[in-house]
Amino acid sequence: MNGERAVSPTYAGSLDGDRILRYTLAERINHWVSAISYMYLLLTGLGFWSPYLFWLTVLVGGGPTARFWHPWMGLLFGASVVVMHKHWREDMRTAETDRVWLKKIGSYIQNEDESLPAVGKFNFGQKLWYWLIFYGAILLLLSGTVLWFTESIPWSLRFLRYAAILVHAGAALATIGGFIIHVYMSTVLEEGSFASMVEGYVSKLWARKHHRLWYEEISHKKPGNKK
Amino acid sequence: MSQEILRIQKISGHAGTVPGEDTQREYKVCKLIDTTTCIGCKACEVACMEWNDLPFGETIFDNTYQTMPETRWNYWNLILFNEHEREDGTLMWLMRKNQCMHCAEPGCLAACPADGAIVQYTNGIVDFQQANCIGCGYCITGCPFDIPKMNPKTNRVFKCTLCTDRVSEGLEPACIKSCPTGCLHFGSKDDMLDLAGKRAKQLRDHSNFPHAGVYDPPGVGGTGVIYVLHDATQPELYGGLPKDPHIPWTVKLWKGPLKWLGNVAMLGGLLGVVVHLMRYGRKRVEEDQAEERSRT
Numbered sequence: 458m459n460g461e462r463a464v465s466p467t468y469a470g471s472l473d474g475d476r477i478l479r480y481t482l483a484e485r486i487n488h489w490v491s492a493i494s495y496m497y498l499l500l501t502g503l504g505f506w507s508p509y510l511f512w513l514t515v516l517v518g519g520g521p522t523a524r525f526w527h528p529w530m531g532l533l534f535g536a537s538v539v540v541m542h543k544h545w546r547e548d549m550r551t552a553e554t555d556r557v558w559l560k561k562i563g564s565y566i567q568n569e570d571e572s573l574p575a576v577g578k579f580n581f582g583q584k585l586w587y588w589l590i591f592y593g594a595i596l597l598l599l600s601g602t603v604l605w606f607t608e609s610i611p612w613s614l615r616f617l618r619y620a621a622i623l624v625h626a627g628a629a630l631a632t633i634g635g636f637i638i639h640v641y642m643s644t645v646l647e648e649g650s651f652a653s654m655v656e657g658y659v660s661k662l663w664a665r666k667h668h669r670l671w672y673e674e675i676s677h678k679k680p681g682n683k684k
Numbered sequence: 685m686s687q688e689i690l691r692i693q694k695i696s697g698h699a700g701t702v703p704g705e706d707t708q709r710e711y712k713v714c715k716l717i718d719t720t721t722c723i724g725c726k727a728c729e730v731a732c733m734e735w736n737d738l739p740f741g742e743t744i745f746d747n748t749y750q751t752m753p754e755t756r757w758n759y760w761n762l763i764l765f766n767e768h769e770r771e772d773g774t775l776m777w778l779m780r781k782n783q784c785m786h787c788a789e790p791g792c793l794a795a796c797p798a799d800g801a802i803v804q805y806t807n808g809i810v811d812f813q814q815a816n817c818i819g820c821g822y823c824i825t826g827c828p829f830d831i832p833k834m835n836p837k838t839n840r841v842f843k844c845t846l847c848t849d850r851v852s853e854g855l856e857p858a859c860i861k862s863c864p865t866g867c868l869h870f871g872s873k874d875d876m877l878d879l880a881g882k883r884a885k886q887l888r889d890h891s892n893f894p895h896a897g898v899y900d901p902p903g904v905g906g907t908g909v910i911y912v913l914h915d916a917t918q919p920e921l922y923g924g925l926p927k928d929p930h931i932p933w934t935v936k937l938w939k940g941p942l943k944w945l946g947n948v949a950m951l952g953g954l955l956g957v958v959v960h961l962m963r964y965g966r967k968r969v970e971e972d973q974a975e976e977r978s979r980t
Contacts, residue, residue: 505797505820507943508699520798520818521839568964607821608834618825619934622795626938630946634953641957647967662969 476658477675484544485657491537494530499636501527502629528605531598538594545587548578554670555581575669589635596628690852694804696796704806712788712808713851714876715860717781718883718912719922720896721867724749724763724779728859728868732761732783735847735858755782757833760844761859764923776914780922781859781868784831784844786810786908791931794939795826808873808908811848814840828904828929846908876910883912903930 480488501523504514514523554574558565558581564572565582579587603610603621610617643650649663664672691704729751732738738758743751750765766778790810793802801816802823812823812832819839823832832841847857855861856870869879880898887896897916900906911925919925 505818507947508697508797508799511697511699511797511799514818520816524818524820525839566960566964568967570967604821607824612830615825615830619932622822622825622938623934623942626942626946630942630949633950637950637953637957641961645957645961645966648969660969666969667967 475661477661477664477672478657479653479659479664480657482657485654487537487540487544488654491534491541494534494537495632495636497530498527498534499633501530506626506629528601531601535594535598538591541587542591545579549584549587551581551584552577555584570666575673576667576671577674578668578671580668586635586639590632593628593632593635596624597632600624600628690848691806692803693806694790694793695800696793696802697799699799708806710806712873713846713908714808714871714873715786715846715857715909716869716871716876716880716912717909718867718869718880719778719780720883720887720891720893720912720914721865722763722779722781723865723867724765724777725864726751726763727862727864728781729759729761729763731858731862732844733759735850736760736845749777749779755831755833755843757835757842760784760842766921766923768921778914778922780911780925782923783859783909784810784846785829785904786844786846788905788907789931791826791828791904791935792823792832793826794931795822795935796820797822805848807851809846809848809851810908811845812841812843814838814842817841826931826935828926828931873906873908880910880912884916887912887914899925901926901929903928 497517500513501517503510504512504520504523505527511520514520517523517526554576557574558576561573562582564570565580600621603617604625607618643654647667649659653659653663661672661676664675691708691710693702693705695702733740738760741756741758744753746753748765748767749763751762752759755762761781761783764780764782766780768776768778770776786809788808790802790804792812793804793810796802797820798816798818800813801818802810802812804810817840819834819841821834821841823841824830824834832843834841847855847859850857860868860870869876871879877898877900880900884896884898887893893914895915895917897913899911899913899916899919911919911922913919913922915921919927
């Protein structure tokens, strides 16, 4: 324990000995509200998607129960995405290095991270995932509202019902694609990622390896100083 | 009669084979509604309510001879009324008994995600099994005739059963039994088509209805309820009977190509990340750490 640790940092990007606070408590809690509600929606949604997966609804109380909670969980997920937008909107703006990074995405996939340009708090892949969830959530909420209140849509506006089923399934599939990659990368592929979203901290080395520009920005600040 | 005898040939949201499919020598049943002899007396509406013990609801008077604007979860049989002015200036009162059409290719069943919530018996009757219904309302989207209605209290969908209980005992549906003019007939699909065709020909040849015809829309594979219309070229006049009903194309796309594309993509994604891990391994920071330590 050193003197720096006596002051508990409550905002992202503060140095704490060898560790850097990457996600504040509020960011972490909100992330997990988002994650758990999304996984509930995924489980029940897949149950409604295919007869071969309908048994998934049994895990959460059966078909009618799953159908009852699915839209409410959708609202919770939507609310968490709004909070997430408040937290990370600025960090998710496209930066200049992003174009170069995207060109070298092959190196990123092949774990040749040293040949990539230095990136800030989030790399372009993370930004794409974020905007996929952001716009996906909007489409899912809009189409989900139509599906929730199908009978209230007048017969003359029935094209809304017909559109909603396609939009809902399409948007869900798009987010599932991102979700598979996100879960794989943050739990298995990238060491230290999962812990950062639980405890909030990453090591300096982790920061330097994966988000060098962000690391440099942090390390030029005195501990405990806000941006 | 048990379901063992009334076998099922199509099941909604069902994985695998359908036990009753092609296992029974059964003719398709059919209800024939001759709109040209319907007087709009509503005996069929009452008989439906009575036989099925449906709870009463308020009727809505809209200055026509119609009981309410549309069918309800507890009002499965409704005569739609239309005052139609013909080209020669004379008036016609068009009455059409509206209820589930019992499509051969039911949109409700195609859209339903709940295993066994909607079934089609080998005799062609499409029946909702409320015990298996999850209340999602997809059948409402799938139906081209706006028939399934949700009970808001139980979140279950209801509609005409074609009196499955009566038909399975060899009786005709309650509505047929009650009709005073004989405009309703019940029998095998072949017999009803034959009878309807003869009646339409009679109307064309002898009653000055040159466009009289039979409504048995091929877009949904034909229906278990067919109509004789004075003017088969304009079914819309009869309370908005769709001219060429189909299962909505988005429902077909969603339950067909999109489902398989989506399944392949999801499985491909899962497979992809596993192969990636085996090919490229994890992104670690220790190696850099060791390097860093040796430098300092």
